[in-house]
Amino acid sequence: MKSLAELQAIKDRMKDKVVLREGTNSVRVVIGMATCGIAAGARPVLNKFVEEVNAKGLADTVAVSQTGCIGICQFEPVVEIFEAGKEKVTYVKMTPEKASEVVEKHLKGGKVIAEYTIAAQQ
Numbered sequence: 843m844k845s846l847a848e849l850q851a852i853k854d855r856m857k858d859k860v861v862l863r864e865g866t867n868s869v870r871v872v873i874g875m876a877t878c879g880i881a882a883g884a885r886p887v888l889n890k891f892v893e894e895v896n897a898k899g900l901a902d903t904v905a906v907s908q909t910g911c912i913g914i915c916q917f918e919p920v921v922e923i924f925e926a927g928k929e930k931v932t933y934v935k936m937t938p939e940k941a942s943e944v945v946e947k948h949l950k951g952g953k954v955i956a957e958y959t960i961a962a963q964q
Contacts, residue, residue: 867905869949871895873936874920876911882918883937890938891921894945904949917960923948932960 844852873879873888891906912920917934921944924930931954933944940958947953956962 867903868926869904870924871904871906871949872909872922872924873906874910874912874918874922875908878911878915879918879920884919886938887919887921887936887941890941891945894942895949898945898950900945900949914960917963920960933958934960934963 871891873884873891875884875888888906888908895901895904895906912922912932914920914932914934919934919936921933921936921941922930923933923944931948933940933955936944936958940955944955944958947955
């Protein structure tokens, strides 16, 4: 059995590694993590979003979470970004490298990367 201090130390150490779900975040990043998404590489994309949101100091305003099938399996990994008062943005065929760029340019800079969206694929 761990002492309370040891458990608190583990919690503190792992805080930046878990999916962010707390608070009244004005921006939600949702990654499709159904079988199709995981097979297409959604897990590394989810991990990169969590890492980058923490690294850029956006955890107070951006929540990262996962969902099941989004319904557009041919475009996996799929990431949806919901911002209060704005239209949902759907990024498709995401990679960890693209995720880093989305955090920097979209979540931090406010500019949608149109070439990564589903609209650019159609």
